[in-house]
Amino acid sequence: MRIPPMNDLLQEGAARDFDVYGREALHRAIDAALVGIRATLASASPRAIDELFWEEVGSRLAVLPVMRVRKAINATGTVLHTNLGRAPWPREAYEAVEDAIGAAVLEIDPESGQRGKREAPVSALLAELTGAEAGLAVNNNAAALLLAVSALARGRKVVVSRSELVAIGGSYRMPEVIDAAGAEMIEVGTTNKVELDDFRVALRDPGVAAVLRIHRSNFEIKGFTGEPETSDLAALCKEHGVPLVYDLGSGVLHGAEMPCVADEPSVLAALLDGCEVVTFSGDKILGGPQAGLIVGVAPLVERLRRDMLTRCLRLDKTMLAALEATLRVHLLGPDAAFARIPALRMLSLTRKELQLRAESFQQKLLAERTALASDGAQVPGAADDCALLAEVVLTDGRVGSGASPTADLPGAGLAIQLAGSSADELARRLRLSETAVYARIQDDRVILDLRTVQEHEESELFSALLAL
Ligand SMILES: *Cc1c(COP(=O)(O)O)cnc(C)c1O
Numbered sequence: 374m375r376i377p378p379m380n381d382l383l384q385e386g387a388a389r390d391f392d393v394y395g396r397e398a399l400h401r402a403i404d405a406a407l408v409g410i411r412a413t414l415a416s417a418s419p420r421a422i423d424e425l426f427w428e429e430v431g432s433r434l435a436v437l438p439v440m441r442v443r444k445a446i447n448a449t450g451t452v453l454h455t456n457l458g459r460a461p462w463p464r465e466a467y468e469a470v471e472d473a474i475g476a477a478v479l480e481i482d483p484e485s486g487q488r489g490k491r492e493a494p495v496s497a498l499l500a501e502l503t504g505a506e507a508g509l510a511v512n513n514n515a516a517a518l519l520l521a522v523s524a525l526a527r528g529r530k531v532v533v534s535r536s537e538l539v540a541i542g543g544s545y546r547m548p549e550v551i552d553a554a555g556a557e558m559i560e561v562g563t564t565n566k567v568e569l570d571d572f573r574v575a576l577r578d579p580g581v582a583a584v585l586r587i588h589r590s591n592f593e594i595k596g597f598t599g600e601p602e603t604s605d606l607a608a609l610c611k612e613h614g615v616p617l618v619y620d621l622g623s624g625v626l627h628g629a630e631m632p633c634v635a636d637e638p639s640v641l642a643a644l645l646d647g648c649e650v651v652t653f654s655g656d657k658i659l660g661g662p663q664a665g666l667i668v669g670v671a672p673l674v675e676r677l678r679r680d681m682l683t684r685c686l687r688l689d690k691t692m693l694a695a696l697e698a699t700l701r702v703h704l705l706g707p708d709a710a711f712a713r714i715p716a717l718r719m720l721s722l723t724r725k726e727l728q729l730r731a732e733s734f735q736q737k738l739l740a741e742r743t744a745l746a747s748d749g750a751q752v753p754g755a756a757d758d759c760a761l762l763a764e765v766v767l768t769d770g771r772v773g774s775g776a777s778p779t780a781d782l783p784g785a786g787l788a789i790q791l792a793g794s795s796a797d798e799l800a801r802r803l804r805l806s807e808t809a810v811y812a813r814i815q816d817d818r819v820i821l822d823l824r825t826v827q828e829h830e831e832s833e834l835f836s837a838l839l840a841l
Contacts, residue, residue, distance in 0.1 A: 374419045376410065379403070382422070389427060394434045402433040441706040445809040446830050446837070450784060450822025452719045455542070459656040459663070459774055459837065460716040462695060466661055467528060469698035470691045479690045492678070495693060502626065502639050503651075505668035509678050510655070510696055511686040515545050517652040517665030518620045522554035522583065524680040525650070525673065529582035530807040531556045532575045536594060537587040540620075541775060547587060556582070565594055569601040569609060576613045583618050584610050586648070588638060589621040590775030601639070607647030616649040616673055621811035622777035624653030624666065633720055634777050635657060640668065648671055657774045660716035661699030662692050715827055716768060720772065720782070722824050727785040730823050731765045734831065735787060738763050741839060754758040761841055762790045766824040785824040788815075791841055799841075806837045 378383075379400070386399045394402075406429040413420045420426070447457045461655065473479075482489035490496075492510060499508025511517050522531055531551055538560070540546040551558045559581065561571035572584060584604060601609075603619065610617040621638055625631065628639035637658070643651045650673050655664030665686075667677060677683060690695065703710050711717045738761065771780035791799050799819045803810040813820045826834055 374421055376407065376414075377422060382631040383425075387428060389431070391434055391636045398434060398437060399430075405433055406430045422487065430826050433550060443809070445811055446834050447825040448786070448810055448812045448821040448823070448834065450768050450782070450786065450813060450820075450824050451773040452716055452770065452782070452825055453542075453657050453773035453776065454811075454825070455774055460660045460714075462662060463660065463699060463702055463714045464565050465698040465702050465713065466695035469694040473690045473694035477690045477694070479693070479793075481553055484506050491687075491693065494697055495700065496674075498697060498704065499666060499668050502700060502703055503644060503668050505651070505674075506671040507669065507674035509667040509674050509683070510688055510693070511667070511683065512688060513666045514620070514622065514652055514654040514657075514665040515541075515550070516686040517597055517667050518618075519550055519554050520665075520677055520680060520682045520686060521618050521620075521650050521652055521667065522551055522556050522585065523682055524677045525618065526554070526556040526582035529557070530559050530578060530580045531583050531585050532559045532561055532572060532581055533585045533587065534562045534571075534600065535560050535564055536562060536567055536598075536600060537585075537589060539587055539589055539591065541590060549716075551585075556635060562600075563747055565597055566599045567601070569605055570598070572601070572606060574611055576609065576615060580614075581615055585617050586617060586619045588620060588622045588760065591778050593779055602646065603646040604642065607649075610649075611647065615652065616670075618650040618652070619643045619648040621653040623653060623772075623774065624655075624659045625776075626659065626703055627717075630707045630711065631717070633780055634772060634781055636780070637776055641827070644668065650677075653693065654774070655696055655699070658716065658772075658776055659699065659703070660710075660714035660718075662695040663836055664688060664692060664696050719824055719827075724767070724783045724785055727768075727823050728765065730828075730831075731785045734823070734835070735763050735765055736836065737835060760792045761838060762792075763787045763838075766820065768820060768824070770822055770824045782824060784822055784824040786820055788818040789838070790818060802841060803837065806840060808833045810834060810837050 383391055383399060386481055391399050406426055410420045424532050430491060445457055447454055453459045480489055480491040495510045496508040511520060538547045548558055559575050561567060561575050607617045621640060621643060623637050625634050625637045625639040640653060650667060650669035652665060652667050655661045655666055667674060702713050711721055766786060766788045768784045768786045770784045772780060794818045796819050797813045800812055803812055
């Protein structure tokens with residue numbers, strides 16, 4: 374038996390649709406499968422290039438992971454859905470990334486051609502936007518807080534209220550973060566109540582290097598509760614010459630314009646209250662790429678900037694470009710920010726607007742179904758068998774990512790049902806469809822909340838539904 378030339382084998386492989394894995398991978402899989410064939414060539418009954426051979430090539434390719442990070446349509450109604458990548462970027466951000474992919478002006482001074490500061494533009498933009506003296510950006514807010522505690526209090530003590538020792542996600546737990554930063558935690562107060570005096574007593578310890586305030590983000594304490602105003606705590610810290618660091622989490626900039634996050638502390642308020650270092654996320658309410666932003670008084674931000682950890686936690690050029698572009702949109706003011714930053718637009722959509730969108734979407738589906746039914750006239754019941762029912766329903770959306778955790782965003786969407794499919798099955802088919810659609814299940818129905826579906830994604834959502 375003669376082994377056909379590789380080109381012929383590649384062609385045959387492509388004809389069997391194996392080229393979706395890429396030609397290189399197909400080449401390697403064929404090579405590997407040929408080893409077995411070659412070993413038998415000298416024997417009386419050599420193996421052939423047969424169906425079994427191609428099955429082996431296929432199974433070698435099938436273990437390669439398919440592209441996992443890919444486009445999805447978020448129809449869950451949770452605007453900042455961490456598992457779906459949090460904030461969808463504004464166009465300005467991804468255009469900036471395209472520009473920065475090749476060689477980019479990053480850490481070089483155009484005037485002198487000498488090495489410059491890579492974070493200088495973002496720092497200036499952050500200062501301009503928030504009124505802070507200086508700013509800094511690192512990989513994410515978790516990194517920002519780790520850096521702040523480590524640079525300010527490594528080998529010393531940090532005071533924090535027992536009511537703010539939060540866990541965020543699976544493994545980000547405040548006491549462990551402080552420990553990892555190399556600082557010792559002094560807890561004050563109780564779960565529900567902490568007094569200014571508790572902090573005053575703790576600050577008598579000369580080993581204290583910082584006081585930490587952490588936004589509770591993903592839960593609320595109700596009932597017999599109390600804590601000092603941030604401004605009073607900041608004043609007390611100033612008396613003792615110890616910085617107050619506030620981890621805000623969501624990073625609300627245009628708070629007044631956004632009733633749904635009215636109870637979230639804004640970056641500006643935290644600075645005005647006298648916090649010397651404030652940290653927040655880039656991909657929560659700021660609506661940009663993943664990043665951890667730090668603003669505050671110049672000497673402390675500078676101390677953070679010079680810390681070795683900053684080098685370990687820094688952003689790459691594409692994220693810096695996306696962040697810079699997002700901050701520039703914010704700088705145009707609240708109107709521009711709400712018009713151009715998808716997360717902000719989604720947060721501000723009213724139920725009325727969403728109801729109108731849901732109704733016209735339902736009409737389109739209905740029209741398509743009628744067209745199908747008349748096509749299938751020769752096959753009675755053909756259209757009914759694949760009947761997709763869609764009903765306009767009222768929904769309650771969420772901000773997500775630990776911002777205003779108990780606030781409902783009154784919205785609208787579609788409840789869909791597919792004849793012969795359970796809600797779980799239908800939701801699964803949507804997740805696995807060509808354009809992945811993530812929905813919510815409620816009362817045994819699949820709910821598509823249109824708040825989090827961008828208008829330009831509606832035609833793709835429509836196609837995904839029709840493909841069912
Ligand atoms: C979300 C959040 C974090 C973590 O921020 P990432 O950007 O996800 O790293 C830290 N602290 C608070 C209070 C948060 O809300």
